[in-house]
Amino acid sequence: xxxxxxxxxxxxxxxxxxxxxxxxxxxxxxxxxxxxxxxxxxxxxxxxxxxxxxxxxxxxxxxxxxxxxxxxxxxxxxxxxxxxxxxxxxxxxxxxxxxxxxxxxxxxxxxxxxxxxxxxxxxxxxxxxxxxxxxxxxxxxxxxxxxxxxxxxxxxxxxxxxxxxxxxxxxxxxxxxxxxxxxxxxxxxxxxxxxxxxxxxxxxxxxxxxxxxxxxxxxxxxxxxxxxxxxxxxxxxxxxxxxxxxxxxxxxxxxxxxxxxxxxxxxxxxxxxxxxxxxxxxxxxxxxxxxxxxxxxxxxxxxxxxxxxxxxxxxxxxxxxxxxxxxxxxxxxxxxxxxxxxxxxxxxxxxxxxxxxxxxxxxxxxxxxxxxxxxxxxxxxxxxxxx
Amino acid sequence: xxxxxxxxxxxxxxxxxxxxxxxxxxxxxxxxxxxxxxxxxxxxxxxxxxxxxxxxxxxxxxxxxxxxxxxxxxxxxxxxxxxxxxxxxxxxxxxxxxxxxxxxxxxxxxxxxxxxxxxxxxxxxxxxxxxxxxxxxxxxxxxxxxxxxxxxxxxxxxxxxxxxxxxxxxxxxxxxxxxxxxxxxxxxxxxxxxxxxxxxxxxxxxxxxxxxxxxxxxxxxxxxxxxxxxxxxxxxxxxxxxxxxxxxxxxxxxxxxxxxxxxxxxx
Numbered sequence: 057x058x059x060x061x062x063x064x065x066x067x068x069x070x071x072x073x074x075x076x077x078x079x080x081x082x083x084x085x086x087x088x089x090x091x092x093x094x095x096x097x098x099x100x101x102x103x104x105x106x107x108x109x110x111x112x113x114x115x116x117x118x119x120x121x122x123x124x125x126x127x128x129x130x131x132x133x134x135x136x137x138x139x140x141x142x143x144x145x146x147x148x149x150x151x152x153x154x155x156x157x158x159x160x161x162x163x164x165x166x167x168x169x170x171x172x173x174x175x176x177x178x179x180x181x182x183x184x185x186x187x188x189x190x191x192x193x194x195x196x197x198x199x200x201x202x203x204x205x206x207x208x209x210x211x212x213x214x215x216x217x218x219x220x221x222x223x224x225x226x227x228x229x230x231x232x233x234x235x236x237x238x239x240x241x242x243x244x245x246x247x248x249x250x251x252x253x254x255x256x257x258x259x260x261x262x263x264x265x266x267x268x269x270x271x272x273x274x275x276x277x278x279x280x281x282x283x284x285x286x287x288x289x290x291x292x293x294x295x296x297x298x299x300x301x302x303x304x305x306x307x308x309x310x311x312x313x314x315x316x317x318x319x320x321x322x323x324x325x326x327x328x329x330x331x332x333x334x335x336x337x338x339x340x341x342x343x344x345x346x347x348x349x350x351x352x353x354x355x356x357x358x359x360x361x362x363x364x365x366x367x368x369x370x371x372x373x374x375x376x377x378x379x380x381x382x383x384x385x386x387x388x389x390x391x392x393x394x395x396x397x398x399x400x401x402x403x404x405x406x407x408x409x410x411x412x413x414x415x416x417x418x419x420x421x422x423x424x425x426x427x428x429x430x431x432x433x434x435x436x437x438x439x440x441x442x443x
Numbered sequence: 444x445x446x447x448x449x450x451x452x453x454x455x456x457x458x459x460x461x462x463x464x465x466x467x468x469x470x471x472x473x474x475x476x477x478x479x480x481x482x483x484x485x486x487x488x489x490x491x492x493x494x495x496x497x498x499x500x501x502x503x504x505x506x507x508x509x510x511x512x513x514x515x516x517x518x519x520x521x522x523x524x525x526x527x528x529x530x531x532x533x534x535x536x537x538x539x540x541x542x543x544x545x546x547x548x549x550x551x552x553x554x555x556x557x558x559x560x561x562x563x564x565x566x567x568x569x570x571x572x573x574x575x576x577x578x579x580x581x582x583x584x585x586x587x588x589x590x591x592x593x594x595x596x597x598x599x600x601x602x603x604x605x606x607x608x609x610x611x612x613x614x615x616x617x618x619x620x621x622x623x624x625x626x627x628x629x630x631x632x633x634x635x636x637x638x639x640x641x642x643x644x645x646x647x648x649x650x651x652x653x654x655x656x657x658x659x660x661x662x663x664x665x666x667x668x669x670x671x672x673x674x675x676x677x678x679x680x681x682x683x684x685x686x687x688x689x690x691x692x693x694x695x696x697x698x699x700x701x702x703x704x705x706x707x708x709x710x
Contacts, residue, residue: 089548159540160540160543163541182620182621188560188581189581189583189586204589204592204699205585205699206581206589206593207580209559209560209581210560211559211560217578221596224593227596227600228444229444230592230652231652244548245539245543245555245558248548248550252549252550253552253555297578298575299565299568299576301572301573302569304495304556304559429559429561431556431559431561432568432569433564
């Protein structure tokens with residue numbers, strides 16, 4: 057797990073446990089005119105792509121590589137490859153913009169240089185850096201895997217849905233194990249795009265707060281190995297997916313689609329609401345999103361189950377939001393510890409849910425995490441401690 | 444593994460505005476003239492969404508609508524969907540890139556929400572009032588097979604119907620180097636477990652990752668396939684030809700690493 061709070065899970069854990077947000081004032085040069093806060097991963101700027109993968113050199117793939125090299129992940133995949141062989145391990149990753157920044161910058165340079173159309177970007181540039189499959193292709197090649205692969209791109213639910221895809225792929229016999237994850241890096245499209253919708257906060261985002269006024273965009277990469285034959289500390293118990301059928305960029309006000317996803321995840325896990333000890337919210341800090349999610353969560357779980365959002369720590373990492381939710385939930389389960397909803401000083405009095413304001417130890421067996429996105433796409437995951 | 448039956452089918456492409464028009468084109472000995480598609484305005488979408496939707500959404504929805512013809516709307520509301528596209532909407536991408544390159548960036552909110560890869564899925568769920576699961580995947584040149592594999596895995600996991608929609612359209616001139624296809628192509632397949640298929644279905648498919656053949660067995664590309672070369676969604680053409688001809692087939696689909704996956708079709 058790599059995000060604005062740190063490179064590698066241990067660094068992220070340190071930041072979470074010391075109450076340190078990774079957000080900062082926007083200093084991302086291509087979008088420097090925007091008065092907002094961002095969750096930037098500095099280490100990407102210093103990262104270098106190995107020569108063998110030069111064609112894949114772009115911010116998104118560098119961020120992916122940085123995360124792959126943490127937490128013993130490459131070694132874990134190598135061990136899985138020995139168990140299953142490379143042809144039987146799938147790769148399913150979520151992203152919303154992949155390496156689009158590389159094309160945005162090329163376009164901008166061209167216009168600034170007033171050089172007319174200039175030299176067209178090559179098909180290889182598009183395939184290896186910009187296209188939505190680029191990072192999945194890169195990660196698959198970097199890990200030496202040859203099983204089925206796909207990019208899931210359903211806006212901000214992308215890297216939650218990859219868990220469902222991988223579980224189905226394994227169940228259908230298309231692969232025996234799978235690498236899942238999500239990678240999204242800072243880009244002009246998303247920063248200016250959310251600005252155009254007036255969804256960016258001018259301050260660090262404040263999920264669930266009475267004074268919340270928008271999101272902070274972050275970048276992140278995270279991966280997990282799903283392997284039915286491996287011993288694990290945390291297991292995927294169920295996944296649920298739904299659509300809002302309401303609006304392209306606003307959630308259903310009552311959270312009806314979100315509630316359907318949570319109920320579907322519980323049903324898939326064979327559990328009921330009372331079996332869940334903690335809900336990791338999508339919690340972006342946009343006014344309508346948090347309100348709709350509160351209604352949905354309260355409808356499914358009642359008001360007693362503790363809930364929190366990690367967006368105040370790392371920002372909204374878009375296509376990586378699902379995997380960040382899943383990996384921070386995995387951390388919570390391992391540590392038996394609830395992360396606070398950072399930056400939330402006073403919970404919106406209209407909210408019914410028990411929003412966690414102070415990080416605290418708590419025995420945890422099962423966690424549900426949410427990821428919702430534009431197009432009214434919803435996904436919920438149930439994770440369970442094997443201990 | 445359990446095969447899947449095709450119980451609904453739709454096509455929307457140059458020269459083939461719908462399945463009825465596509466059949467004679469698929470079955471003709473010599474390639475007929477392929478008329479460009481008119482501007483699509485699928486009535487399936489509410490007027491506001493119809494006006495806002497991007498071109499690939501209107502293309503995908505036009506194919507998808509055919510595949511649910513005659514299905515009660517209550518069932519369409521329960522129908523899970525899988526969308527695939529190699530490249531998404533090029534017009535939207537070109538407009539975004541042009542706007543972002545200006546000294547003063549001004550983006551339209553509608554353009555931004557239309558830029559998400561799952562835009563066709565979002566509009567479809569609004570038009571169908573469906574809260575069912577929907578996913579959108581890609582895998583470069585293997586996108587058609589990757590989407591079909593996910594749709595097949597869903598039918599096998601749930602035992603329920605899934606609507607699979609594959610759609611790719613040419614990129615505008617400014618981005619011509621990115622996507623090779625020159626013609627738009629979308630197709631939709633409504634799939635159910637074969638054991639539950641009603642009489643009169645359009646045949647059964649079974650996609651396998653197990654290597655059961657070599658490229659040597661592969662049928663040569665037809666003139667029609669050549670016209671749609673580079674359009675990943677048009678990898679559906681050999682299957683559609685066999686459906687139209689009611690002919691058994693062992694079809695090679697472009698897959699990852701330049702390899703092939705094998706799709707069995709029985710009428």
